[in-house]
Amino acid sequence: MDKFLDKKYKLVRSVNYEQLLTEIGVNVLSRKLAKTLTSTTQLVKKNDDRYALITSTILNIMSKYLEFTPNEEFEERTMSGRKVMNIVKFEDNKMIHKQEDEKPLIIERRFFENEMVSIITYGDIICTCWCESYRHENLDELLQEMNLPGWLRWISKKLNITTQLVKKDKDYYQLRTTALYTTTREFKLDVEEEILTADGGKQRRRKVKNSFHIEGNKLIEKQIGEKSLIIVREYFDDELIVTATMGSTVCRSWFKPVQTK
Incomplete structure (x- = not known):
């Protein structure tokens, strides 16, 4: 063993x-x-x-x-x-x-x-x-680079996240579900929008330019601000690999399809 x-x-x-x-x-x-x-x-x-x-x-x-x-x-x-x-x-x-x-x-x-x-x-x-x-690489390092407070980093590492990509007409929806909350994020491809980062607490949040585009099986999200964040979601039949890069920090996460009964 x-x-x-x-x-x-x-x-x-x-x-x-x-x-x-x-x-x-x-x-x-x-x-x-x-x-x-x-x-x-x-x-x-x-x-x-x-x-x-x-x-x-x-x-x-x-x-x-x-x-x-x-x-x-x-x-x-x-x-x-x-x-x-x-x-x-x-x-x-x-x-x-x-x-x-x-x-x-x-x-x-x-x-x-x-x-x-x-x-x-x-x-x-x-x-x-x-x-x-449990497959994450450099998650805590990325959360620190994003300036998330300690309590929020702790919760983020404990929570199990289910992510789902949905298309409706020309719009896309990204659903994130945990035991504590569910969020729905709507976006259009190749359209730049201004959003608030999720740095924990209104006083910590920053306005950044955000955009999504697709390359093959990859959904690429870019947040352009004082600290730029690039998230590449690579979809396969039996796996989703998420690579998030901020500065010199690269975090990778692996997700498997789930079906809960």
Whole structure:
């Protein structure tokens, strides 16, 4: 499992997740939060025989820290608040976690280079979750170059963003969705417009000239101001690669198509 240590995997899709939470006995509010918030999972090694599985969300109350020694039983609280005995085993690229309760809960996490698949079995319910390897390069450096305050940089790194490009007649719409907000941005190709940057707080925002144009499978956005920003969105059938350049800082982000149920 060593080659998968410290990698961050972000939840992108799940099947039967709410049914599983209902069956386990999780209350309605917690179920709604669990469905809305995107989690990031990371397996780390504490020492020679101790490991920790860290599940993070933007809300600490929904985050989880599980420390264990493989093949040794330990006590843990379930999502519904009960204390039960647990055991975790490693088999090749699999982490198998069993909770002994009235109905045993089995979580099999299969780790891959760019993906983690979790298969959760509880009674007759089988829930499958797909997580993509968290892939950003130089995101914090770019956010600092953009003069975003620390709190906004922290939120930006925690939030999972879903982006969608829509065309209606001659206009285009760029939709950005997170657990906290949804924004819709309308633009025309090859037309320069004046916009306010998103630097966090009205006193920080700057007016810049903004334009979009298309080259092949690339949507290129240019913000021309005191600090110019160029964002190249490169679309493929199974991936979106976003390259943002400001000064000497180059940030790259990778997105996969998602379908949430």
